[in-house]
Amino acid sequence: MRGKLGPILVGLGAFLLVAALLLKVFAYPQLAVAPIDQESVTELTGPGATVFDTGTLSEITTDLTTTANTVGDIEASQEQGDNVRVWVNTSSTRSDDGVVRSRSIERVAFDAHTGEAVDCCGTYAETVEGQPEEVTFEGLVFKFPFGTQKESYDFWDSTLLRAVPIAYVDTEDVEGVETYRFEHVIEPTVTGTMEAPASILGEEAEGNLEAERTYSNTRTLWVEPRTGVILKRAEAQLNTLRYDGEDRVTLTEVTTGYTDETVKANAEEYGSLGNMLHLVNVVLPLVLGVLGLVAIIGGALLLRRRQEPAHA
Numbered sequence: 001m002r003g004k005l006g007p008i009l010v011g012l013g014a015f016l017l018v019a020a021l022l023l024k025v026f027a028y029p030q031l032a033v034a035p036i037d038q039e040s041v042t043e044l045t046g047p048g049a050t051v052f053d054t055g056t057l058s059e060i061t062t063d064l065t066t067t068a069n070t071v072g073d074i075e076a077s078q079e080q081g082d083n084v085r086v087w088v089n090t091s092s093t094r095s096d097d098g099v100v101r102s103r104s105i106e107r108v109a110f111d112a113h114t115g116e117a118v119d120c121c122g123t124y125a126e127t128v129e130g131q132p133e134e135v136t137f138e139g140l141v142f143k144f145p146f147g148t149q150k151e152s153y154d155f156w157d158s159t160l161l162r163a164v165p166i167a168y169v170d171t172e173d174v175e176g177v178e179t180y181r182f183e184h185v186i187e188p189t190v191t192g193t194m195e196a197p198a199s200i201l202g203e204e205a206e207g208n209l210e211a212e213r214t215y216s217n218t219r220t221l222w223v224e225p226r227t228g229v230i231l232k233r234a235e236a237q238l239n240t241l242r243y244d245g246e247d248r249v250t251l252t253e254v255t256t257g258y259t260d261e262t263v264k265a266n267a268e269e270y271g272s273l274g275n276m277l278h279l280v281n282v283v284l285p286l287v288l289g290v291l292g293l294v295a296i297i298g299g300a301l302l303l304r305r306r307q308e309p310a311h312a
Contacts, residue, residue, distance in 0.1 A: 005299070005302055006299045006300070006301075007303070009295045009296070009298050009302065010295070010296050010299035010300060010303070011299075012299075013291075013292040013293065013294070013296030013297075014296065015292070016288045016289070016295060017288070017289060017292035017293070019288050020284070020285040020286075020288035020289040020292060021285070023280055023281070023284050024281065024285050028277065028281040029113070031280060032113060032277060032281075033112040034112045034113075034115070035072060035085075036074055036077045036085060037072050038072035038087050039070070039071050039072065040069075041067065041068070041069050041070075042067075042070070043066070043067055043259045043262050044066040044233070044257055044258055044259065044262075045063065045065055045066075045256065046064035046065075046066070046254035046256030047063045047064075048063065049061070049063065049095075049254035049255075049256075050250050050252070050254070051250075051251070051252050051254075052241075052249055052250065052252070057197070059250055060095075062095040062096050062097065063096040064093055064094070064095055064256060065093070065096075066091060066093040066256060067092055067094075068090070069091075070087055070089045070090075070142070071087065071090075072086065072087050073086040073088060073107075073121075076109075076121050080120060080121065082112070083112050083113065084110070084111065085109070085110055086107070086109045087107075087108055087110075088106070088107045088108075089106045089142070090103075090104075090105050091105075091106075101252075103127070104125065104127045106123075106135075106137075106141075106158065107123050107124050108123055108141045109121040110140075110141055110142065113145065115140045115141070115143045115144055116139065116140065117137035117139060117140070117163075119137075122134075123137055138154065138156065139154030139155055139156050139164075140153055140154065141155075141156040143228045143230060144223045144225075144228035144229075145228050146226065146227060146277070147226065147228075148223050148226075149168075149225075150168040150171075150180060151168055152165045152166065152167040152168065153182070154166075155182075155184070155219075157186065157217070157219075160189065164184055165184060166221065167182060167183060167184060168180055168181070169181045174222050174232050174263065174267055175263060175271075176267065176271065177267045177270070177271035177274070178225070179224055179231055179232070180222070181221070181223075182220070182221045183218070183221075184218075184219055185217075185218050186219070187216055188215070188240075189215055189216065190212045190213065190214055190242070191213050191215045192213045193212055194210070194211060194241070195208040196208060196210075196211045196241055196243075200249055201243045201249065209243060211241040211242060211248065211249075212241070212242040212243070213240075213251070214239065214242050214247065215237070215239050216238045217238075218235070218236040219233075219235045220233070220235070224270045224274050226273075226275075226277045226278055227270045227273050227274045229266065229273075230266075231266040231267055231270060231271075232257070232258050232263045232266070234256070234257035234258075235256055236255045237252060237253070237256070238253050
């Protein structure tokens with residue numbers, strides 16, 4: 001039996017090394033992909049928001065609730081192969097009186113591993129019901145890459161219709177899960193113009209005047225780095241009507257973010273998934289690799305001793 005132990009250990013070690021390699025190069029890439037059949041509902045709240053009420057032509061204070069429903073287009077994703085996902089996000093924001101204050105639909109294609117937008121599959125954005133507009137998305141839209149790093153990424157802004165760099169700031173605990181906190185500040189930017197009654201702009205003229213729409217935002221994202229999923233989100237937005245270089249009307253001023261229930265559910269689901277990915281990508285390959293090397297070295301030593309001539 002001792003004579004056979006050396007070859008057995010060498011064979012076992014080789015097997016363990018191959019298993020470690022397969023986990024890294026085969027199993028992990030198969031697991032670290034965005035789901036093709038995504039189906040999720042996310043809620044955000046913005047208490048004490050200021051909005052411009054078109055019914056009364058005045059600014060009012062209200063609580064805003066945003067519901068975002070994200071669904072994967074399985075057929076479109078399958079047509080693109082294993083590395084592309086197509087998701088459709090439908091979002092609506094209501095005030096506490098039940099009035100829908102805004103709505104939007106975004107159809108986005110992105111790399112299933114990196115989260116980077118891909119130019120294909122009839123992507124569009126719709127902010128006016130029944131009037132979709134073709135959009136070429138860029139940067140990250142729904143999620144960060146698997147294995148998110150402590151660096152800056154380009155993150156899509158649905159108002160500017162372009163990606164804006166968002167930087168790693170700190171590492172923070174969210175519901176017991178380690179996350180990377182990313183932030184960026186979008187300074188007041190003119191996004192378009194609109195006709196508005198002179199009276200609401202503070203002018204004595206009759207009829208309508210052309211005013212500029214401005215938008216600014218401070219966005220903070222808490223990302224579970226192993227999965228790239230955004231566990232928590234907060235945005236401080238300000239939209240105004242500007243005339244003659246001055247902000248005359250507040251269209252929306254709100255600090256909104258994921259509800260506590262949404263954050264907790266995200267942490268439970270993706271914290272566990274992140275741990276599993278870490279196990280497959282780091283822990284098991286390391287353990288199996290070390291055991292494999294030890295077994296090969298031990299087996300080689302036994303074979304060497306067996307082959308050494310006996311001394312008188």
